[in-house]
Amino acid sequence: MYVSARERKLLERLLADDRDITVGELAEELNVSARTVHRDLQGLESVFRRYGLKLAKRAGVGIRLVGEEENKQALAAELFRLSHHEYTPEERQLMILIALLEANEPVKLVTLAHDLNVTVATVSLDLDKLEQTVEAYGLSLIRKRGYGVELAGSESAKRRLMSDLLFRHVDEHEFLALMKETIQKRADAPLDTVAEKLLGLVDRKKLAIIEQQIEQVKEKLPFTMADSSYIAFVVHLALAMERIKRGEAIHFDPRDLQALQATKEYEIAHELAESLEKVFDVDIPNEEVGYMTMHLMGAKWRNRQGxxxxxxxxxxxxxxxxxxxxxxxxxxxxxxxxxxxxxxxxxxxxxxxxxxxxxxxxxxxxxxxxxxxxxxxxxxxxxxxxxxxxxxxxxxxxxxxxxxxxxxxxMREKKGWRVLVICSSGLGTAKILAMRLKKEIPDIVSLEQASAFEWKGKDVSAYDLVISTVPLPEEYGPHIVVSPMLTEEEARKIREHLERKTSAAKRMEKEPTARRNKPIIDTMKAVRRISETIVHILDGFSLEVVKRRSVHEILTDACRRLERSGVIVDADVVVEELRRRESLGGLGVPGTTLALYHARSFAVLRPSLTMYRLDSPQTVAGMDGEPMEINTVVLLLGPADADEEVLSVLSHVSTLLVKDEQSAATLAYGGEDEVYSLISGHLEQFFDDYWISMKE
Known part of the structure; x- marks a missing residue:
């Protein structure tokens, strides 16, 4: 089968969407006239017939490809296998960029022209268009007669360009397939498509090895990465291993590197680097560890406890x-x-x-x-x-x-069906799918989100429906695969699925399965830990006016008093932890006269909140790095091994400092009874919300 580059793009677009698409939309996407689209569609009639498909046309609505799903998949697979001798201008420019990124020396224009089956003049025009693209990354094209063309700039900029190209032009399903080694058998196959060429930047055989090394340090991360960040980090490391072996070094400002070395993420990156050095027999310089740290610090989170x-x-x-x-x-x-x-x-x-x-x-x-x-x-x-x-x-x-x-x-609702959404792109894509689901199906009670990697740990019986944006293995259980934007056809299938569940069956399934997912005893224990933490906070609360004392003196006296009352076992350990935390950055809350000093330590036996009003303002560093005057010190302490319920209460207490101007003013200037009333009311609302969420 032969199709032109434009016809291939047209077919891919029709296969990707079950909804009706207007010819005008297609023309705009392909940057051609509506007449050209009509002509191309006529030329593709024989392809449609060969695969048992046809084009459904509805006046005023649009067109779409209809037929058996397996026939559509067969056509999609054939398009994927095609060896392309013709590329669209965008694809051709991407191929040129990839060639320049892979090259160790200038590339001749005649070589690029031959590989892409176009003239040297066409390549030259493509390079003109690429100038602006690479400039956005701080890179430039060096072009000289008899010299060829070369991509010049920092190594970090080149890697950023590689990563962006990968994530912009390679379908996330292909990434997941790589991560799960389902296309390892094609690792040595010719790379003809743009997607395959881009994936060729990453050594596929190394991905699984790198993933194993990340698994060893994963538990030490202070958060759970979203899938998109996890994949990006694995890809970054695979690119880094290739570039390091080629002698392409990252350059880092020594001052920035020193700042990163004080972070928890740097410790984890350093440990990971040591394991990668052994596995790949390379020397990873500190600058590369710093770059790894930046990726960890810029990663999207999944959990938010504490x-x-x-x-x-x-x-x-x-x-x-x-x-x-x-x-x-x-x-x-x-x-x-x-x-x-x-x-x-x-x-x-x-x-x-x-x-x-x-x-x-x-x-x-x-x-x-x-x-x-x-x-x-x-x-x-x-x-x-x-x-x-x-x-x-x-x-x-x-x-x-x-x-x-x-x-x-x-768009949050309070009653209806329970749905689990599996998504590989992190919170963002999962949320947009969740919103569209609620828009199309108002009776959804809640939409729990999980990543494709977390799916195995879920109890499917706790949900009325499982929806995924990526195909899952059969052993994972029944689920409906949809696109993140949820087409009309997909929404219809979901509604039909839910309609098949009778209201009686729904009532019988929903409550018991929810309890199996979180047994009543676990719920009660969680509620008990929440209430115990709130009691500790309120029972131990005090607001003391302090005269002629520095902030450090106040903290030392406060910790010794808490040691005598049995809240902590070693005042010196806690004071040292507070000072260490202060050395890492300011603790004053900008826009207020409050400073939050806090610590989690094994020397702390139970949660504690105490406050100290200064008789005269003192200057401390703010959280924004600027000096500021404070009149109140807030001391918030928690055990190092606090569970998620304790952390959620402590986190909620700290939000009072930034809740609104009225709350901040009460904390900074109110009397002890007034401040206690504010804190207790805040925690009472938190407990009510938590209890309601547990009952749903």
Missing amino acids: TMMEEPSLTVGMKAQQLIRSVSDKLGVDLSTDRTLYEDLVVHLKPALYRLEHGMGVANPLLDQIKQDYAELFAIVADGARQLFGDIPIPDEEIGYLVLHFAAAL
């Missing part, structure tokens, strides 16, 4: 609250009490801001669809975010992910 116990999260928490208030005011909907929205924004923003500050960037394949579906919300969130983070450029890609969090908050 995150607010860290100053960077608390600083971001202030911004999250401000963004929520800004969006709420413009929407006329109060989202300030939505704890899930707040915590999700903190979890997303912390690594996102790190990525942006260090020029790491982010891809968002759903951006166009988000802008189309949530145009008004996108404009509101974009305006609020760019005012809030005025000193940091926020690209549309990041705005798109923030929009998903707000859209999810706006």
